[in-house]
Amino acid sequence: MALLDIIHYPDPRLHIPAAKVECIDDATRKLVADMAETMYAAEGIGLAATQVNVHQQVLVIDVSSDRSGLRVFINPEILRCEGASVNQEGCLSVPGIYDNVERAESVTVTALDEKGSRFTLNASGLLATCIQHEMDHLQGKVFVERLSELKQNRIRAKLKKRQRKAA
Numbered sequence: 472m473a474l475l476d477i478i479h480y481p482d483p484r485l486h487i488p489a490a491k492v493e494c495i496d497d498a499t500r501k502l503v504a505d506m507a508e509t510m511y512a513a514e515g516i517g518l519a520a521t522q523v524n525v526h527q528q529v530l531v532i533d534v535s536s537d538r539s540g541l542r543v544f545i546n547p548e549i550l551r552c553e554g555a556s557v558n559q560e561g562c563l564s565v566p567g568i569y570d571n572v573e574r575a576e577s578v579t580v581t582a583l584d585e586k587g588s589r590f591t592l593n594a595s596g597l598l599a600t601c602i603q604h605e606m607d608h609l610q611g612k613v614f615v616e617r618l619s620e621l622k623q624n625r626i627r628a629k630l631k632k633r634q635r636k637a638a
């Protein structure tokens with residue numbers, strides 16, 4: 472396993488839409504294992520392949536408190552959305568920025584796991600929020616792009632300043 476580099480907003484590579492995985496093979500399973508290791512090392516609850524500059528529809532999520540509940544979603548599709556709920560979100564690609572985003576309160580999602588088996592999951596609360604956040608990444612969308620233009624400008628300015636300082 473290996474730690475992968477997470478790309479940071481406003482990197483334009485975060486806007487590349489991910490392609491469907493055609494064949495789930497050992498390379499896919501290595502990507503999943505590396506993404507999980509990277510997510511845990513960064514203390515995140517979800518990671519999309521887009522964030523490690525791999526433009527395939529692969530997500531890893533673990534919203535459990537003891538980090539034992541890894542879930543893998545390959546080619547995920549939302550079958551049903553219900554309700555609305557506003558929650559504070561953050562993102563490993565937008566370090567240090569947290570803001571409220573409105574999402575569906577519950578979703579039904581179907582996807583393949585790393586063995587290629589299809590499953591369908593009803594999710595609500597944090598897991599539902601996380602699935603929607605990560606699926607946005609696969610479409611090239613970062614959560615801050617759901618905020619007002621004013622907030623987006625402020626966040627971009629803040630992150631660019633921080634990146635300049637770090638350089």
Ligand code: NI
Pocket residue numbers: 561562563564604605608614
């Ligand atoms: Ni994110």
